[in-house]
Amino acid sequence: MTPRDASDAHDNRWSDLGRPPLNGAALRRALVRDDGLWADVEVVQRTGSTNSDLAGLVTEENADEGAVLVAEEQNAGRGRLDRRWTAPARSGLFFSVVLKPTGVPVERWGWLPLLTGVAVATALARTAGVDTALKWPNDLLVTVDGEERKAGGILAERAGTDAVVVGIGINVTLRADELPVPGAGSLALAGATTTDRDTVLRAVLRSLEEWYGRWRDASGDPVASGLQEAYAAGCATLGRVVRAELPGGRSIIGEAVAVDGDGRIVIATEDGVQEPVGAGDVIHLRAV
Known part of the structure; x- marks a missing residue:
């Protein structure tokens, strides 16, 4: 195979038949409704970061609430604390959404990543049969x-x-030999039914959409x-x-005893002190 052939194979959306491409038109037909939250769903083959792309569109006033951007592959995906998020093309779901929670006090917007975690965990349990736990504030276990x-x-x-861009990354078909770090996992490795x-x-x-609507109402x-x-x-x-x-x-160091308002x-x-933590990195040490 020549270098050109190798590049073409990498860029071919059907280069891995076990990981078929997403169909943007079908997703729009299924999700975009006049009375619904989602205004548009766009699927791109590759980008640096869906969060950065949507944030730029929001700044330029070219993205409404409910815009969804999905990338089949990200090469500059970010997690909290600017950690890199990388995975093979079409091995997971890498997408961002625009939310504009008008009517909700700004001091409550900090609930949005936790709300998203609840929504994702609920969906994965119902659809893929995977029991997903939430590590505060935003990891899916x-x-x-x-x-x-x-x-x-x-x-x-x-x-x-007036907007928050929420990015979500889920390892779906990532295999054991593709894990970026030993502590990573995927729906497939967890025995997902789909x-x-x-x-x-x-x-x-x-x-x-359901959880956001309930919270906003x-x-x-x-x-x-x-x-x-x-x-x-x-x-x-x-x-x-x-x-x-x-x-x-x-x-x-201490026991995590509650999530406050x-x-x-x-x-x-x-020392008997209960300290609320709103920012930082929390590491699980052991069960009580």
Whole structure:
């Protein structure tokens, strides 16, 4: 095979028959409704970051609420703390959405990544039969061979003055020899009943529409919308001894005992202090 042939094979959407391409037109027909949240669904073959692309469109006032951008491959995907997110083409779902929660106080917008986690976990359980737990604030965990593995993540970023771009990455068919790090996982490795990305994407977006609508109708109230209770029920961080690495280089160790009304994880230290953590990296150490 010549170098040109190799490049053509890589760019061919059908180069891996086990990982068929998504059909943007079919997704739009299924998801875009006059009375629904989703305004448009675009599928691109490759981009740097769907979050960055949509944030740029929001800034230019060229993206309405409900815009969805899906990439078959990302080469500059980002997670929290600017961590890289890479995976083979069409091995997962890598997409971002624009949300403009008018009527919800800005101080409650911090619930959006947690809301997205609940929506994704709900969809994966219903559609793929995968029990997905949530690691605060935005990791999606599955069980592979009895071990907790990260199979996805969520990144929410402010865009402009009235919008939030929420990015979601889910490893779907990633094989053991393709894992970027030992602690990674995928729906396939977790024994999913389906790894059809079209089916999973539709389910996730419908679940996100449902939870977002419920939360927005309650003016972002996490109690009235049922979000705080649902997140706590699915949060694998609660009841664990954790280490929180905080901005400024400080860290604390203790038991994660609650998620408060602002979406912060509350850590009870050995000194008897309960400290809410709203930003930082939380590492699971062990169960209590």
